[in-house]
Amino acid sequence: MSIDKTSTSEDVRSSRVIWVVFFALLLDLLGFTLILPLLPSILDHYSQTGDGVYQSLQSVVDWFRGAVGVPMETKYNSVLFGGLIGSLYSFLQFLSSPVTGALSDVYGRKPLLLLTTVGLIASYILWALSHSFSLFLLSRVVGGICKGNVSLCTAVVADLPCPKARNKGMAMIGVAFSLGFTLGPLMGAYFALRRKDVEIFYQGPAILAVLFSIADLLFIFFTLPETLHKDSKGSSQTSAIQQSGDLLHPAALFNFTAVTRTENPPTQQRMQNLNVLGLVYFTYLFLFSGLEFTLSFLTHQRFQFSSMDQGKMFFFIGITMAVIQGGYARRVKPGHQIQTVRVAIASLIPAFLLIGIAWNLTLLYSGLFLYSFAAAIVVPCLSAQVSGHGSASQKGTVMGILRSLGALARAMGPVLASSVYWLAGAEICFILSSAFLIVPLTLLRRLERQKEE
Template sequence: MSDTSKSEVVAPSSSKVIGVVFVLLLLDLLGFTLILPLLPSIMDHYAQTGVGMLMRPISPCRARSTSSGRRWESPWKRSITASCLEFLSSPITGALSDGFGRRPLLLVTTMGMMTSYVVWALSRSFATFLLFRVIGGVCKSNVSLCTAIVADMPCPKARNRGMAMIGVAFSLGFTVGPVMGAYFAVADRTTGHVFFQTPALLALAFSTADFIFIWLALPETLTQDGKGFSSGFWDFRDLLNPLALFSFSAVTRSKDPPSGDRMQRLKALGRVYFCYLFLFSGLEFTLSFLTHQRFHFSSMQQGKMFFFIGVVMASVQGGYARRIQPGRHITAVRMAIATLIPAFVLIGLSWNVTVLYAGLALYSFAAAVVVPCLSTLVSDHGSPGQKGTVMGILRSLGALARALGPVVSSSVYWLAGAQICFLLTAASFIIPLCLLSTARRLKAE
């Protein structure tokens, strides 16, 4: 069969898989993000029922702003808890998918999410609510599994298109989901129900639809020949130890490890990914506090701001990012990270809302490009039976960065002020740019 004939056969299959991944991930994220605007109210709700030390405001925040202390505490704890659980579960789920296939693991994790939403809908105590968050955190591996599905595609252009569409699903999910959650919470209050009852049931409905869609529409992308556990899977130190994750030890110890040069490049890309998300997630986390303190944004104005960010990101990912040609991804990532420096300088110095939104536009462009491109670059490494492990480790490094970044950034924010926090972190983006030069040099060699 000619190359043209082969591409004609493969292209429709790749397009179908990308479409299915987009829909299933969007459904998953819509259910996951419904709770985001409700968390402060949920924390207040359980504080009134007496949950002790867990609900006390963080002292640095209380010292800086007693009115926003409790607002700061609940998302901070949520960020740490959810990210740590994802850090633990993503590499293990990815490695299991290399042995059993992507589709069975997606069905299992989606069923776990359905269970967590049932617990949330029935929760009447903080302990039950915490159980819901733990179950959801352990089962929140759908993103790494979806990236593994896209990584299974043999065509580099299809992989790039797939990673960009995963980014679009994220942007839409985090734009629409919180708005829906807030709307139905208000409706519950007017009807006298527990304010999170309908959002919890709606999350369950999205997750159930996701399970049915996976069952009916998602094909198995990992071939029978590609299935098999890497030799490092059973050594949990390779999947849970941060130092081993940075070294991608589970891939190095496998039966068919990549060559030395490719392993060095994979490690360099992992360091870039971690460093970028560590800095970015910290400023992303403190953004709403800056707008609250400096411009006195209401909840509705905050929602409009994040809606603007989501629309810009979805437009960039659906237009520019998915059309980046193979071999141009490192250049695109370098340009995007460099754009973040003036973006966060403008946000940190913003003296009016117009300047703030100019910085947010640059911020949204960069955020839409970096992670999909880095995911595409990393997906090029490893044999077919290692893609789940590779993408799971990458997602785990990202979760670790998202757990640590907000802690450090928030500490600087409350101790030194918003301006110093944003300007200092903006300058720090030189570090991932230098690390990216290492990955570029290794590619050239």
């Protein structure tokens, strides 16, 4: 009877932590995504100011456009410029995520979450005050360095003792992503339109982002319990600093080397599984982010989509993902994640092919449905699977490294995919991407065979 009571109490505590993480991450993502529909207009605004930093970056974009044959059109220029800034943001996350995760293993999840949220507040204040492109770019740099909330939230969920709770928590993180990326851009566009009478049209959304982050800071401070127990904390600040080389070197990140340099390293078999899972995560996001980026090119070029049409398309993707994550992904049982991920990645093959050859909206949206299914399943399930590796004192480091690998993939994937898109055509780009999905599928099959043995 006492065991049942303990189990029930643990389930209640885990459920509370999951919901706190969900709302904290949702507030964070709402602030983060407000800028997404405004980025082209913001870039157009700064192009008229003659800012020296903007002109320097524009020359890089012009060189890239000429190298890969992108047509000289304002729409494409905005997408390429936005992609360059997005790659910079992802690269900064690649550098900061594993370090933030490792420090959370020393000081705890809650203090690091509060610290990164304060950094995000500062970045949004800089955005609101950015009368020059230099200050705007600085706000993105500060935001990229401090955007550790996602890896820290996954570490909080990874701290939960029950595999079933961890799986549900990772799925709810996915739901927060879907809702944030669905509602945030709509709110950003709405508040920008409301401020047409103001000289700086994006000031309204920027102030709203500050308010969301302040609300997030207060919510985390008052409601989130510390999930890293004192006896599970890393040995010292020095040990975390000593791991910094392993946390910033790409080869060491792929090998999860920092996890082995602890007093209680995982077994050799677990390390091998962790390495394979990290490679699967990187390969999937590398190919997926390439499709995600070139999708705007394809719909504008082939279907003449307006900004409103693009918004409707991404709304469809976001709502589909939220429904799948809330109804199916969170119910995937522990031990079935690898098989579920294989099915989801396999569904991307026809998704890529349908989108690549689509000559009407029916084919396009059929491909987008499969694309949304994969997007809703793969990252939450892989995160839940990875969270089971490493000791309690390593969860932050493990999840930070995983997040860093994803950021590196998102920094590289769009650049290569857009190059292939314009040099070889949309069909070749999407067909090649679908062919390379064999790589993560083969790696996952190897993991399943090891499990059977």
